Amino acid sequence: FYTSVEVELDNVMKLRKQLAANHDVKVSVNDVIIRASSLALRDVPEANGTYDVKSGTVRLQDSIDISVAVATPTGLITPIVPNTDRLGLADITNKVRDLAGRARDGKLKPEEYQGGTFCISNLGMFGIDEFSAVINPPQAAILAVGGGTRRIVPTPYMEGAVFQPKPAIRTIMTARLSADRRVVDEATAALFLSAFKHYISKPELLML
Secondary structure (H helix, E strand, O other): OEEEEEEEOHHHHHHHHHHHHHHOOOOOHHHHHHHHHHHHHHHOHHHOEEEEOOOOEEEEOOOOOEEEOEEEOOEEEOOEEOOHHHOOHHHHHHHHHHHHHHHHOOOOOHHHOOOOOEEEEEOHHHOOOOOOOOOOOOEOEEEEEOOOEEEEEOOOOOOOOOOOOOOEEEEEEEEEEEEOOOOOOHHHHHHHHHHHHHHHHOHHHHHO
């Protein structure tokens, strides 16, 4: 089944600019998404599971190893960032850049793309606003991320105020979770996306 959430990226963009200007550290929006997903999985471990078809059993994983979908000349491959929740943004940036580069060159070792506990597929750089991704078994869930789009967002009505706040322009991203109901139920999916939205909305928490 599928659940979607819209998140604002404006604070993420501000953080990226601050890291580049003050620390000469360049991170992508996708790196932030990976970090936020890993912390959301840490908070909602029930979403970090796999399903064994042969035995019909569910296994919740002890480690958070996020697979990142990478397009290569020979097709899609999902290299793994091990222990993602223990890595900082700069570490994730370096790890993903290395894995993606070697994936496109066909130089990944089997253990670097076989396995993983959760997957992220980002098509925002291809101009896609939103989509539904196919789960990569035996994983139980995959997060499909579209690109950020500028929208006019209404501000809350203030009772009794003479002047109402003007609508704001925000950068909105749609994230859609595809989940295997045998492992992740609807409430767990909602909790995961709520945690993910929380970390994206307050990216300073990703630095902790």
